[in-house]
Every structure is written in structure tokens, then in C-alpha cells.
Amino acid sequence: MPLMNSPAYSKANTFHGSACIKLRFTAQCMRLLSAGYAAWVLWQILNWWLDAERLMRLAGGYLNRDLSGMATWQRMAALSLDMVAWTLLLAAVIYCWKFLGNLRNSASFSGQGAHQFMRCAWLAIACETVTLLSRPLQSYFITAHLSAAEQVFQWQFRASDLQGIILCLALLMFALVYAWALEIAEENKGFI
Numbered sequence: 044m045p046l047m048n049s050p051a052y053s054k055a056n057t058f059h060g061s062a063c064i065k066l067r068f069t070a071q072c073m074r075l076l077s078a079g080y081a082a083w084v085l086w087q088i089l090n091w092w093l094d095a096e097r098l099m100r101l102a103g104g105y106l107n108r109d110l111s112g113m114a115t116w117q118r119m120a121a122l123s124l125d126m127v128a129w130t131l132l133l134a135a136v137i138y139c140w141k142f143l144g145n146l147r148n149s150a151s152f153s154g155q156g157a158h159q160f161m162r163c164a165w166l167a168i169a170c171e172t173v174t175l176l177s178r179p180l181q182s183y184f185i186t187a188h189l190s191a192a193e194q195v196f197q198w199q200f201r202a203s204d205l206q207g208i209i210l211c212l213a214l215l216m217f218a219l220v221y222a223w224a225l226e227i228a229e230e231n232k233g234f235i
Contacts, residue, residue: 070143077143081136085129092122102185106195112188120184124177128170135166157222164214171207175200 091098095118103110142159175198182197 067147070146074140074143077136077139081129081133084132088122088125088129092118092125098185106182106186106197108186108189108193108195110185110188113185114188117184117187121181124173124181124184128173128177131166131170131173135163135170138163138166152225152228154225157218157225160214160218160221164211164218167211167214171204171211174207175204 095113095115098118099110099113138159142156142163145153145156145159179196179198182195186193186195
């Protein structure tokens, strides 16, 4: 009896087909969620920096400073730092979108996919780094109208930052594993 007609081969082929369908469905969900996440982050950034009264009240309370004299340029300078980070996030989402789109193709596991996945991971790390490093500048910008003694150059680290770092490192780790698996697959092709 040929191997292809065996019950074990049929069962493995069914599982493989089922796993591919689930992978493609999950990839499509991730594509939609990543695009939604980028849009949501943009809305959060704009909602925070463009509402001057709310910013003066909440940031002023947090920094324990009177921000009522803050000029528009100060908010826009702080906003521009967040927009740099968001641009990196958008680029990461675009590479994520491309990588996950490759999973719909029959030649989904390729060097191009590994390159896109790696780019996504590094851009996510760059976004998180810019976000963390820009916070002292943002606090300085929004307090620049105050006297030198009252200006704030404050760095802060939130629980969400730790989650972001973990996610970025997980992306990088999976991108490296993906590239490594492709290398092993190429080596194995040489033996066959």
C-alpha cells in the first residue's frame, strides 16, 4: 500500500490543512488588530496633546506645576516627539501586515517574510525606545514657560512600558527563531 493512501498520512494531511486554515485566520485577525492598534494610539496621542485644558489640568496636577501659561508651541513640540514614535509604530505595523499577508500565500515561509518580521521587531523596539527617551523632553517642553527653578525634566516608567518591552523582545525572539528555522530548512533541502 503506498504511503499516500495510508490512514496516518491522511490524518496528518488533514491536521496540516486545519492548522494552515487556523494560522491564516489568526494572521488575518492580527493584521486587523495591529492596524486598529496603530489608529487607536494615534487617537490617544492627538486626544491628549490637542486638548489644552485637559492637558494643563492633568499634567499640571501630576507635575505639581501651574501650566496655565503654556504656549501652543510647547504642546506641539511634545506632540511631535510622540508623532516620531507613532511613525515608527506605523512602520512596524506595515511590516507586520506584510509578513502576516505572506501567510496567505503558498510560499509563505520565505526569506522575504523573515526580513519583514525582523524589520517589524526592530521598528517596534525603536518605537518603544523613542517613547521612553522622549518623556523627559516632553515634561521639559510643557514646563518651559516656567522659571528655571520650576521647569521639570522628569523621566517616568509605567507598567505598560514593561509590557511593551516584553512584547518587543518577544517579537524579536520570534523573528530570530523564524529566520533560524528557514536556515535549517534550507540546509535540509541540500540533504534531500
